[in-house]
Amino acid sequence: MPDVVTLIETDHRALEEVFSSIEAADGDVKPLIEQVRDMLIPHSKAEEQVVYPAIKQIAPGExxxxxxxxxxxxxxxxxxxxxxxxxxxxxxxxxxxxxxxGEVRHHVEEEEQLILPKFADKATPEQLDELGAKFEAAKQAALAELRGSR
Ligand SMILES: [Fe+2]
Ligand SMILES: [Fe+2]
Incomplete structure (x- = not known):
C-alpha cells in the first residue's frame, strides 16, 4: 500500500483528468459531474475521518x-x-x-503545497503507510455508503 500522501495525490490527478474532460466537453456534462462526485466525496470523507485528525495531532501548526x-x-x-x-x-x-x-483546484494546491509537505515532514514513514491503508479503507466505506444512498 502506498503512503497516504501518494494516495491522496493520485486521487487529485485522477480528478484533474475529469475536470479537463468537463472543460473540453460540449455536450451534457452531468455524467462527468456525477463521476466527480463519486470520486471527490469519498476522498474528502476519508481525509476528514482519517487524515485531517492525524495532521492536527502530528503537525498542530497546520x-x-x-x-x-x-x-x-x-x-x-x-x-x-x-x-x-x-x-x-x-x-x-x-x-x-x-x-x-476552481475551488477544488485551489483546495488541492493548498493540500499539496502547504499541508501535506509539512505533515510528511513531521510524520514517520510508518505513520504515513499506516494512514494510507486507513485512508483507502475509509474511502471504500464512504463510496459504498454513497452508492447505497441512491
Ligand atoms: Fe484531497
Ligand atoms: Fe481535501
Whole structure:
C-alpha cells in the first residue's frame, strides 16, 4: 500500500483528468459531474475521518489550514448537490461547474503545497503507510455508503 500522501495525490490527478474532460466537453456534462462526485466525496470523507485528525495531532501548526480545508470540502459538496439537482441547461449551471472546478483546484494546491509537505515532514514513514491503508479503507466505506444512498 502506498503512503497516504501518494494516495491522496493520485486521487487529485485522477480528478484533474475529469475536470479537463468537463472543460473540453460540449455536450451534457452531468455524467462527468456525477463521476466527480463519486470520486471527490469519498476522498474528502476519508481525509476528514482519517487524515485531517492525524495532521492536527502530528503537525498542530497546520490545524488552521486543515479547518479551512474542511470548510472547502463542505462548500464544494453543497455546490455539487446543487448542480446535480438542476437541469444541465439551467441558467448559471456552467458558472457553478466552473466554480466547483476552481475551488477544488485551489483546495488541492493548498493540500499539496502547504499541508501535506509539512505533515510528511513531521510524520514517520510508518505513520504515513499506516494512514494510507486507513485512508483507502475509509474511502471504500464512504463510496459504498454513497452508492447505497441512491
Ligand atoms: Fe484531497
Ligand atoms: Fe481535501
Amino acid at each position: 490545524a488552521e489550514d486543515v479547518d479551512d480545508g474542511l470548510e472547502e470540502h463542505h462548500h464544494v459538496e453543497e455546490m455539487l448537490k446543487q448542480v446535480l439537482a438542476e437541469d444541465s441547461d439551467a441558467p448559471g449551471a456552467d458558472g457553478l461547474v466552473a466554480a466547483i472546478i
